[in-house]
Amino acid sequence: SDVSKGSKGAALGCLAEIYPKEAWPQLHTYADAAALLEKSCRNLGHVGETCADVAGAVFARFGTRMSSPIAADEELCSAVLAAFTSIISTATTLPQEVVEKLQQAEDPGVQSFLDRSKRCSLGACDFGPEDESVPPPKETLRWCPEILEWLHREKRYGPEGYHVICLDDSGEGLKRSGWFFANASAASARRISVPRPWAAFRSTFQRWLQPSSRWELHPWRLFDTAGRPVETVEAAGQASLLLLFEGGEFQYPAVHLGFQRRVALPGAVAKLRTLSLRPVVFSVEGFADAAERRALKKLAKPLLKKSEVRQFDNHEMESEQSFRSSWSAFLPTEDPLVSQIMNRSRELTKVAGRVENLQVMRYRHGQQYQAHWDFFDPQYFKKQPEVLGRLTHRRNRMLTMLFYLASSAGGGQTAFPMAYGAPRPMDPEDCSSWLQVPAKRGKAVLFYNLHADGRLDRSSNHAGCKVSSGEKWSANIWAWNSANQEILDPEYDDEL
Numbered sequence: 001s002d003v004s005k006g007s008k009g010a011a012l013g014c015l016a017e018i019y020p021k022e023a024w025p026q027l028h029t030y031a032d033a034a035a036l037l038e039k040s041c042r043n044l045g046h047v048g049e050t051c052a053d054v055a056g057a058v059f060a061r062f063g064t065r066m067s068s069p070i071a072a073d074e075e076l077c078s079a080v081l082a083a084f085t086s087i088i089s090t091a092t093t094l095p096q097e098v099v100e101k102l103q104q105a106e107d108p109g110v111q112s113f114l115d116r117s118k119r120c121s122l123g124a125c126d127f128g129p130e131d132e133s134v135p136p137p138k139e140t141l142r143w144c145p146e147i148l149e150w151l152h153r154e155k156r157y158g159p160e161g162y163h164v165i166c167l168d169d170s171g172e173g174l175k176r177s178g179w180f181f182a183n184a185s186a187a188s189a190r191r192i193s194v195p196r197p198w199a200a201f202r203s204t205f206q207r208w209l210q211p212s213s214r215w216e217l218h219p220w221r222l223f224d225t226a227g228r229p230v231e232t233v234e235a236a237g238q239a240s241l242l243l244l245f246e247g248g249e250f251q252y253p254a255v256h257l258g259f260q261r262r263v264a265l266p267g268a269v270a271k272l273r274t275l276s277l278r279p280v281v282f283s284v285e286g287f288a289d290a291a292e293r294r295a296l297k298k299l300a301k302p303l304l305k306k307s308e309v310r311q312f313d314n315h316e317m318e319s320e321q322s323f324r325s326s327w328s329a330f331l332p333t334e335d336p337l338v339s340q341i342m343n344r345s346r347e348l349t350k351v352a353g354r355v356e357n358l359q360v361m362r363y364r365h366g367q368q369y370q371a372h373w374d375f376f377d378p379q380y381f382k383k384q385p386e387v388l389g390r391l392t393h394r395r396n397r398m399l400t401m402l403f404y405l406a407s408s409a410g411g412g413q414t415a416f417p418m419a420y421g422a423p424r425p426m427d428p429e430d431c432s433s434w435l436q437v438p439a440k441r442g443k444a445v446l447f448y449n450l451h452a453d454g455r456l457d458r459s460s461n462h463a464g465c466k467v468s469s470g471e472k473w474s475a476n477i478w479a480w481n482s483a484n485q486e487i488l489d490p491e492y493d494d495e496l
């Protein structure tokens with residue numbers, strides 16, 4: 001039951017707008033098509049859909065024939081178009097009827113699709129290579145001695161859209177050679193040769209990215225290991241180790257659980273330790289000292305007011321008080337300490353985008369912040385153009401840093417209910433079974449709300465658990481990515 005080249009070619013002809021040619025030969029079955037759609041949906045974070053929507057729409061058409069070869073041209077074509085139409089126009093997750101139908105099907109292709117799309121819809125699409133427990137090629141350790149600090153060492157939950165490049169000096173003439181580690185996996189190492197003129201250099205890298213990264217205008221950027229953008233071939237020539245972030249913004253890679261990294265800051269050395277791979281969460285020590293903590297508290301005290309949250313469309317507000325019951329204050333940036341702390345957070349995180357004004361929060365007995373996302377999911381703000389307007393080109397709140405000024409004696413942890421693909425919690429206050437970070441005075445926690453490729457990372461959902469005794473104080477830092485800054489409205493203000 002081979003599909004003739006001609007009919008497949010015709011079937012895929014209508015996808016030309018969506019996929020690059022190189023992806024076509026990989027499509028043999030409907031399951032392949034669904035998988036490709038899932039992959040592509042990783043790039044659609046800006047419309048707030050889950051991968052399952054896309055693949056689900058294809059499944060809805062093909063039912064139990066997922067692992068059969070693609071036969072009918074029009075069918076695939078219209079399914080793909082329907083899938084994309086549904087992505088753009090609706091914001092649903094995989095419908096229950098579809099899940100049930102899937103579960104009844106005995107087709108192994110269906111089962112693997114179900115498994116993948118389920119994980120995917122839970123915020124943990126896992127497209128990484130299966131086995132990463134191999135070391136990188138020996139020569140790379142010679143040319144890039146720090147490479148192990150930048151590769152991902154776990155089998156699962158690899159980074160999405162973060163790649164590592166190690167260049168050597170063996171290239172000739174206008175070429176330079178090296179290795180490309182897709183998704184920062186040692187197992188994926190492959191020899192590469194890059195031309196020296198920058199334009200060719202850049203388009204060469206472009207070719208190695210996922211097909212899905214190429215059909216969209218993409219702001220990917222290279223960085224050195226100090227988190228500085230590398231924008232010229234001369235700068236690239238000085239570095240042997242280059243980091244490629246498809247989302248255009250530097251992020252610390254998790255490497256493995258417990259991994260420690262020292263980051264020198266002006267006047268301090270911060271120590272990061274990996275607490276979670278998905279979402280990527282670090283504990284941070286040495287970010288600020290006791291005198292600074294005291295001063296921030298003192299500054300905030302007279303300014304504290306009941307905390308507010310930005311409303312979603314159609315949101316009933318009667319529960320606002322229980323949703324976020326802390327008190328908080330935005331601190332004046334004119335204050336030298338405040339601007340110093342904000343600058344330090346830039347130095348630590350390397351963000352190029354905007355850092356929101358430092359906010360101090362105080363939680364007393366019984367107060368909490370229920371599970372939520374710090375990013376702005378466009379699907380919840382369809383009726384608020386002033387919010388949507390700031391979320392174009394995947395602009396969003398990329399990272400959150402909570403610096404604990406005082407720890408509660410009981411409760412008050414920061415917890416991540418959706419870590420590692422767990423479903424959205426039924427009870428937004430039930431911290432008991434969630435991945436928890438104790439809010440310990442003097443420590444900070446840093447986590448990424450976006451994947452390295454700029455998509456929303458739904459596993460970043462988190463809560464400030466109820467304080468059961470004492471008081472919890474924290475200084476919160478939210479930083480935005482700056483992807484495609486040049487095509488953004490220069491008028492955006494500081495309200496978000």
Ligand SMILES: O=C(O)CCC(=O)C(=O)O
Pocket residue numbers: 361369374400402412413414415439462463464465474476
């Ligand atoms: O206080 C906490 O632990 C969480 C705070 C938080 O999620 C936020 O301010 O965005």
Ligand SMILES: [Fe+2]
Pocket residue numbers: 372373374400462
């Ligand atoms: Fe938050």
